[in-house]
Amino acid sequence: MTVDLDPRRRIERLLFDGEPPVRFAPVAWLLLLLRYPYALVRDLLTGELNLRAMSLVYTTLLSLVPLVAFSFAVLKGLGIHRDLEPLIYEFLRPVGPQANALTAQFMTFVENVRGGVLGSIGLAFLLYTVVATIQKLEEACNFAWHVDRPRSLMRRISEYLSLMVVGPLVVAIALGLLGAVARLDALRWLTEHEFFGGLIAGLGRAGVWLFVTVALTFLYMFVPNTRVRARAALAGGLAAGALWAMSGALFAGIVTASTRMVAIYAGFAIFLAALIWIYLSWIILLIGAQLSFYVQNPRYMRAGQVPVRLTSRLRERLALSLMLLIARAFLAGDKPWQLRRLAERLEIAGSALSPVIQSLEQAGLLTMTDREEVLPARDLEAIDIHDILQAVRDERQYETWLLGRAATEPAADALADGVEAAIRERTSGQTLRELAAR
Incomplete structure (x- = not known):
């Protein structure tokens, strides 16, 4: 033993x-x-999530000011653009006593971002940095969700712009409601009492955590290019929100007590602390995304982010199942399948299913539309079952230049040829339409 x-x-x-x-x-x-x-x-x-968080920190440094400036441009038309300042302060609060100064400097940068100052090229660059940040966030969430295919270009433009316009409005509505509640006479009367004042202060801090939790839950449902159930997104949002609140309190205490860092870095200490906090915030966000994936797909917890390697037999069965589902929907006139729906239907990660679909596309059996719908590339009568099997076999990619040069044994070649002949005989004359009609 x-x-x-x-x-x-x-x-x-x-x-x-x-x-x-x-x-x-x-x-x-x-x-x-x-x-x-x-x-x-x-x-x-394993390091992959750390690398993606570092990449997001770099992009954040370029896009944070233009992102808030774009939000200000949306909110300024409603006359409530200054309401965004407390939200920036709450995000930077863990940096320590210098959060006020950093927030004021940040707001100065934002107010200097004007079309007359930057010009068209500068505004285009700022808009690009904002879109690049959202795109990198999508790539990181897709990695956590084992999704290989990002959104199409048209979907990115429409959905990213919608998020950039609707997001500030939602924030403004939430801040407006909180401000209206804070101005109630009854609430002011309660805050004057010691017991109720402390209770209301605690509820206010819980309100910030609730706001962060709701925002993260929305991101976990919206950003990955796959269908995320509300339960999984909420679990990730609750965990990430709680982790963010606890990390913020701990980090603020460490920064306040770290007089040595201030002595060494002097004026740069505040920027160093801000960089570390931004990195921790991205790490927490990605942890929540990974947790939401595991809640929805617990069978992947054992393997984690190890690439899923399909055997040749499983590739063939997946290819046949894919083509069968797509053909049946096509014949019935139903809504075409999408990659994320197929992955959910077959209970397999999108990153594992994507190579199978790519092989079928390269063989001219499938085609992908701009709306990410998967359709047959030709008439179902013209698609043989044997062609589907051949399209996804590993050796198909290499046989033209490698198989002819391999010094294989004649007995092994004869046995392999016999197996191939048996498969061809079994599938001879069978088309995808006939299989879908069964």
Whole structure:
């Protein structure tokens, strides 16, 4: 009997394999819950989420000012553009006592962003940085959700612009409601009492956490190019919101107590602290996105972000199932399938399904529209079952230049040719239309 001394393997066997060592319901529930933090910590240690968070920090430095300036332009028409300043301060509060000065300097930058000062080229660059940030956020969330195909260009333009216009309006409405509540006479009377004043202050801090949670939940449902269930998005939003609030309080305490950093970096200490906080904020957001994926797809917690490698047999079965679903919808006149719906229907990650669809596209069997709908590329009577199998076989990509040069054994070649002949004989004369009509 061999004993596995690798602690990671032993932990994974305890969490994911078989029954718990103790047949006690609370222990089983505890092990089930521990799977999520273990999977998230493991994914963080692999480094991919860290790299994407660093990339988002760099893009944020270029786009944060123009993004807020664009929001100001939308809100200025409503006369409430200054209401966005408290939101910026709340985001920078963990930086420490210098948050007020940093917010004031930031607002000065924003107010200097005017069309007459920048010109058309400058405004175009600022708009590009905003779109690039949203695009990088989509790529990071797609990575967390195992999605290979991003939105099409037309969908990006329409949905990104909608988010940039509607987002500031939603923020303004939320801030307006909070301001209206704060101006109520009854609330002012309550705040004058010590007990109720402290309770209302606590509710105000909880309101900030609730606002962040709702915003993150919306992002987790909207940004990934796949269908995210509300329950999974809410779980990620709640966890990320709580983690953001706790990290903010801890980070603010560390910055306040770090007199050595101020002594070493002097005036640059505030910018260094802001950079670290932006990085932590992006890490927390990506952790929430990863958690929402695991809540909706718990079977992927064991593998994590390891690329899903399909066997040749599974590729063939997926290709046949894909073509069958698409053909049936085409014949029935139903709504065409989309990649994300197909991945959900077949219960497989989009990153694993995408290469199969690409092989079928290259073989001229499928085509993808601008609306990301998958349709047959030619008449169903002209699509043979054997062509579908050949399109997704691994060796099809290399046989023209590699298979002819490989020094294979004649006996092995004869056996492989016999298997190929049997497959061709079994599928000979069968078309996709005949299979879809069964």
